[in-house]
Structure formats: C-alpha cells, structure tokens
Amino acid sequence: MKIAVIGTGYVGLVAGACLADLGNQVICVDIDESKITSLEKGIIPIYEPGLEEVVKRNVLEKRLSFTTDSAKAISDSKIIFIAVGTPQGDDGKAELKYVYAVAETIGKNANEPKIIVDKSTVPVGTSRKVKELAEKFSEHRIEVVSNPEFLREGSAVKDFLEPDRVVIGSDNSEAAKAIEDLYKPLGKEILITNPESAELIKYASNAFLATKISFINEIAAIADRVNADVSEVAKGMGLDARIGKQFLNAGCGYGGSCFPKDVKALQKIALDCGYKLDILREVEKVNEYQKMLPVEKLKKELGSLSGKKICVLGLAFKPNTDDMREASSIKIIHALVKEKAQVVAVDPIAEENAKQFLPKIHYEKSPYAAAKGCDAVMLVTEWNEFLELDFAKIGAEMNSKIIVDGRNAYDREKLVAMGFKYIGIGR
Numbered sequence: 389m390k391i392a393v394i395g396t397g398y399v400g401l402v403a404g405a406c407l408a409d410l411g412n413q414v415i416c417v418d419i420d421e422s423k424i425t426s427l428e429k430g431i432i433p434i435y436e437p438g439l440e441e442v443v444k445r446n447v448l449e450k451r452l453s454f455t456t457d458s459a460k461a462i463s464d465s466k467i468i469f470i471a472v473g474t475p476q477g478d479d480g481k482a483e484l485k486y487v488y489a490v491a492e493t494i495g496k497n498a499n500e501p502k503i504i505v506d507k508s509t510v511p512v513g514t515s516r517k518v519k520e521l522a523e524k525f526s527e528h529r530i531e532v533v534s535n536p537e538f539l540r541e542g543s544a545v546k547d548f549l550e551p552d553r554v555v556i557g558s559d560n561s562e563a564a565k566a567i568e569d570l571y572k573p574l575g576k577e578i579l580i581t582n583p584e585s586a587e588l589i590k591y592a593s594n595a596f597l598a599t600k601i602s603f604i605n606e607i608a609a610i611a612d613r614v615n616a617d618v619s620e621v622a623k624g625m626g627l628d629a630r631i632g633k634q635f636l637n638a639g640c641g642y643g644g645s646c647f648p649k650d651v652k653a654l655q656k657i658a659l660d661c662g663y664k665l666d667i668l669r670e671v672e673k674v675n676e677y678q679k680m681l682p683v684e685k686l687k688k689e690l691g692s693l694s695g696k697k698i699c700v701l702g703l704a705f706k707p708n709t710d711d712m713r714e715a716s717s718i719k720i721i722h723a724l725v726k727e728k729a730q731v732v733a734v735d736p737i738a739e740e741n742a743k744q745f746l747p748k749i750h751y752e753k754s755p756y757a758a759a760k761g762c763d764a765v766m767l768v769t770e771w772n773e774f775l776e777l778d779f780a781k782i783g784a785e786m787n788s789k790i791i792v793d794g795r796n797a798y799d800r801e802k803l804v805a806m807g808f809k810y811i812g813i814g815r
C-alpha cells in the first residue's frame with residue numbers, strides 16, 4: 389500500500405517507519421527542510437530506542453523516503469496519515485490549526501478518492517470536521533478514519549509493532565477495512581468503532597492512567613501516615629486482575645507531552661458538551677502536590693535547605709527519553725533553588741534539553757561526582773543506571789547520608805542497613 393505520513397514528530401516518524409517495516413511504501417512529509425535533510429541522511433531528530441535501526445533498514449530497502457513536497461506525496465498515496473502536533477491552546481483545548489491546514493492541503497492535492505487517517509490526538513468530532521474540510525477543497529470523495537496512537541516515549545517502536553489494541557474509528561466500512569488490513573499483520577486485537585468513540589478512547593485511556601497514578605499517590609499519603617508501605621499496597625491491589633499491576637507506582641508525579649495535556653483537554657471536551665469532569669481536576673491537583681513532595685519531605689528532615697547541597701538523579705520526565713516536557717524535575721529543582729539549596733544534577737541523556745529549563749544549576753556526568761559533598765541525594769527519574777549504584781561509594785562521597793527516593797525505586801532495608809536515612813513516598 390502507498391502511504392504518506394504528514395508530520396515527522398515522534399508519532400509520525402515511528403508510524404511511518406513501522407508501516408514501511410510491515411511492507412508498505414511510505415513517504416514521510418514535513419515542512420521542516422533541515423529535518424527532512426537529516427532524516428534522508430539517517431539522522432533521527434529524537435531519542436527513541438530502536439527507531440534509527442528501523443528507519444535505516446527501510447530507507448535502504450527503498451520502502452521509506454522523506455520529502456517536503458506534500459502535494460506530490462498526497463497525489464502519490466492512497467492513504468494519508470495526519471500526525472502533526474496538537475499542542476495545548478490557551479484554554480486547555482487542543483490546538484487544531486496544524487491538523488486543519490493538512491486537511492486542506494490533502495483536499496487541494498487529492499487526484500482520486502483518498503483515505504485520511506487521523507493519528508494526531510484530537511478532540512471528539514475532529515474527524516468529521518477534517519472530512520468536511522478536505523472535501524470542501526476536493527472534487528473527490530475523502531474518507532477519514534480516526535486511529536489514535538498509544539505509543540509511549542522510549543518504547544514507541546515496540547508499542548507500534550506489539551500494541552495491546554488497535555482502534556479504528558470510521559463510519560465507512562471500506563475505509564475502516566483498508567486501515568484494518570494495514571494492521572492485520574500485527575496479529576493484535578483490532579476494535580472498529582465510530583470516529584467519536586475512537587477519539588474519546590484516546591483521551592479516556594490517558595486520563596484513566598493519569599487517574600490511576602494520582603490515586604496511588606493519594607494512597608501513598610495515607611500509607612505515610614499509618615506506617616503502611618504503598619509499594620506493598622500497590623502489589624496487593626495489582627494482583628487483582630480487575631485492577632492490574634501497571635501504573636500503580638507512587639512517586640513524584642507524572643509528566644511528559646501527553647498526560648498533562650490530555651487530562652486538561654478532556655476536561656475542556658467535557659465542559660464544551662455541558663459536563664464538569666471534577667475527578668480530573670483532583671487528579672491534576674494531586675499531581676502538582678506530588679511534584680513538591682520530595683522537597684517538602686527533605687525540608688522536614690533537614691530543617692532548612694538553605695546552603696545545603698542536593699544531588700538530583702534524573703531529569704527527563706521518565707527513563708529512556710531525553711524529553712523534559714512537564715518533567716517533575718523542573719518543579720522540584722525550582723523549589724530547591726527557591727529554598728536556597730545548591731543543586732547538582734545528572735541525567736544520562738536529557739542534560740542538553742534540561743539546560744533550557746534549568747540553565748543555572750550545576751551538571752555532572754556521573755552520579756558519584758554529583759554526590760560529592762552532598763547533604764542529600766534525590767532520585768527523580770528512575771534510569772537503570774541509577775538503580776544499581778554502588779551505595780557504599782555514594783555514601784562515602786556524601787556530607788550526610790540522606791536518600792530521598794522520589795520513585796520508590798530503591799531497596800529501603802538495604803539502604804537503612806548501610807546507614808542511610810531513607811525517605812520514600814508512602815513507605
């Protein structure tokens with residue numbers, strides 16, 4: 389199948405490369421010339437494990453190519469994926485100008501009936517508007533299918549090729565079937581529904597996961613007060629198949645490019661149809677509080693943070709990405725600096741991006757160098773390399789042996805036995 393993917397952000401690029409890997413002829417389009425030139429040379433603009441390999445392999449086998457010429461890519465392809473950004477607008481609503489601009493371009497350049505696949509996360513009802521808009525500029529029939537993505541940064545290639553489910557939203561059975569055929573080789577569950585349901589599935593899924601995190605974070609607050617261990621509580625809850633084990637790690641809050649934005653956008657969608665989604669307001673409130681919690685706990689332990697040297701382990705919003713968007717580290721470090729603490733931070737790959745948000749702190753390459761002379765070490769992002777540290781060596785470098793485990797990732801008993809003061813979240 390000949391496919392064009394418009395937008396080479398992480399969703400578009402992963403989708404394009406993986407669809408090519410499934411044997412399709414894919415052309416990825418972007419307006420950013422330098423990005424396209426880099427991609428043609430095999431330079432991947434984002435950090436995404438495994439992506440470079442899939443891109444290079446498919447470029448070499450001539451199934452994947454890149455262009456800035458959207459008109460040609462559209463006229464050459466039967467199926468056109470929209471994978472442009474939908475950033476948060478002023479009122480919390482997703483900004484749709486990029487999606488609509490692409491819809492118009494597709495309409496203007498359609499030389500035969502086309503199928504548009506909307507992969508961008510868009511408010512309910514957008515697919516129908518995209519169809520209206522594209523058809524307004526075209527003399528051909530244009531079908532629109534909503535096909536939300538559930539990719540996680542850091543495991544996006546795997547998530548695309550081994551999804552829990554594929555959701556296809558369309559009122560047109562032929563268009564739905566064409567997209568179903570694209571995903572059939574994956575051998576996974578495919579749900580075909582109407583466009584509105586597909587659009588809502590995306591927001592509801594992300595909002596539910598964010599709610600699960602804030603819920604366990606509230607349980608952690610209780611655990612802290614009643615001598616329970618939230619990790620054990622989560623384990624006990626997660627063994628119930630109806631609840632499930634995932635997304636029950638209490639800690640210093642969720643971040644990233646999706647959860648914060650989608651939780652806001654779903655509240656706006658609700659308001660626009662006359663419903664107030666109170667539960668998500670609380671989810672956000674808990675999450676903001678959670679980001680401050682490690683600092684509050686440390687302040688309680690040390691009395692004052694003024695002049696104290698604090699080593700922050702991990703800056704990215706989660707491990708295996710260099711993405712700093714809405715990262716808990718930003719709020720935590722701002723709070724530490726406000727308390728006049730001296731911050732030394734280390735992250736395996738997010739340092740460059742972090743400097744845009746946190747230009748004034750000191751950066752180190754190794755956790756051992758960062759821990760030197762520190763009054764406390766604070767784990768904010770649970771990168772693998774921070775989990776297996778030589779704690780005897782870390783402790784020997786420190787001024788006072790305090791560990792704030794913002795992700796409940798360390799073995800508390802082991803650290804206590806080594807003479808550390810261990811401060812977790814709800815344990």
Ligand code: UDX
Nearest residue numbers: 537538539540541635636637641642643644646705706
């Ligand atoms: C998320 C969704 O998982 C994905 O399906 C969607 O397509 C995009 O948004 P992503 O933003 O890459 O993916 O990150 P994810 O792995 O879901 O983690 C989000 C945040 O939640 C991170 O900050 C993480 O640290 C935090 N988190 C996750 C917790 O605090 N506790 C948990 O138990 C799980």
